[in-house]
Amino acid sequence: MITATSNKSKTKTKKQYIGLSLYVLPAMVFFLVFKYWPLIYSFILSFKSWNFIGKMKSVGWSNFTNMLGKEIFSNALLNTLLYIVGLLPFFIIIPLLLALLLLNVKPKKLQNTYRTLFFIPTVLAFSIICLVWMWIFNPSFGLLNNFFKLFGSKGYAWLSDQRTAMLSIIAISGWKFMGSNMILFIAGLLTVPKDYIEAAKIDGASSWQIFWNVKWPLISSTTIYLVMTSVIFAAERAFTPINVLTNGGPGNATTNLSHAIYLFGFKYFNIGLASATAIFTSVFFLIITIFMMKSVGGFSYYEN
Numbered sequence: 001m002i003t004a005t006s007n008k009s010k011t012k013t014k015k016q017y018i019g020l021s022l023y024v025l026p027a028m029v030f031f032l033v034f035k036y037w038p039l040i041y042s043f044i045l046s047f048k049s050w051n052f053i054g055k056m057k058s059v060g061w062s063n064f065t066n067m068l069g070k071e072i073f074s075n076a077l078l079n080t081l082l083y084i085v086g087l088l089p090f091f092i093i094i095p096l097l098l099a100l101l102l103l104n105v106k107p108k109k110l111q112n113t114y115r116t117l118f119f120i121p122t123v124l125a126f127s128i129i130c131l132v133w134m135w136i137f138n139p140s141f142g143l144l145n146n147f148f149k150l151f152g153s154k155g156y157a158w159l160s161d162q163r164t165a166m167l168s169i170i171a172i173s174g175w176k177f178m179g180s181n182m183i184l185f186i187a188g189l190l191t192v193p194k195d196y197i198e199a200a201k202i203d204g205a206s207s208w209q210i211f212w213n214v215k216w217p218l219i220s221s222t223t224i225y226l227v228m229t230s231v232i233f234a235a236e237r238a239f240t241p242i243n244v245l246t247n248g249g250p251g252n253a254t255t256n257l258s259h260a261i262y263l264f265g266f267k268y269f270n271i272g273l274a275s276a277t278a279i280f281t282s283v284f285f286l287i288i289t290i291f292m293m294k295s296v297g298g299f300s301y302y303e304n
Helices: 002-045 062-068 071-102 108-123 126-136 143-149 165-190 194-202 207-218 220-232 234-246 257-267 271-296
Strands: none
Touching: 002 271, 062 271, 071 108, 071 165, 071 220, 071 234, 071 257, 071 271, 108 165, 126 143, 126 165, 126 234, 165 220, 165 234, 194 207, 207 220, 220 271, 234 257, 257 271
16 A cells, blocks of 8 residues: 555656656757857867868867957957946946936826836847937037037047047947836835834934935845846947947957957957857856855845
């Protein structure tokens, strides 16, 4: 009797395991085919010399050593770091300020309208946004230069000047994505218990003291998440505006690591060098992520 019950239990567990495996299988196939295999194959190609047509040749570590000696690569690495630092105000400071301001807007319908207006750029196609901003930045008839002309300024060649090209791309990327970060900050601020705020007000705390000592610590997990995702996706989010607006110019002034991979692979047809750059980029951002995780102690805020 006990043996029969045990066999039934094992059969049921086996059926459940098979059922769960079938549910997970599509996701596993997707990740294996479109995520992990390209990563493994890119690692293999980083040790090869190939131009899409001829035979692959093993070249050892020469792609990595050649990569370090390329001016495009050094400019791309510097621009990637500049892009990360430049985006932080758009991803953290401005969205947080907007979230704090919008939560104080009355009536609530007007608050929802403002939220929608700030969030709309997030859902628009980045290429379309770049075309609109290309018109705004046009040195001859652009909206921005026409505005400056009202104050006697001659205007600027925003996208063709090395001094302003990267700043323009940072501004466009920040404008597009700050709406989604604002929504996340609003969600985090709404989770702060009202009792804590009321207690702080009774103790005579000012609005700044309430934010700094009550709200800010309690939304630290949201802030850490946004900082980390901003850094992780910095290279990816910059590719579209760089490719559409400047194509890495002028003089590689706006080329970042993701755009350098594209140039090495599809302009110079050096697949090994492009793969080596891709592997370096992955390891580079992995190291930054691990360092940030250890620095902040994880994602959660723990109340003592």
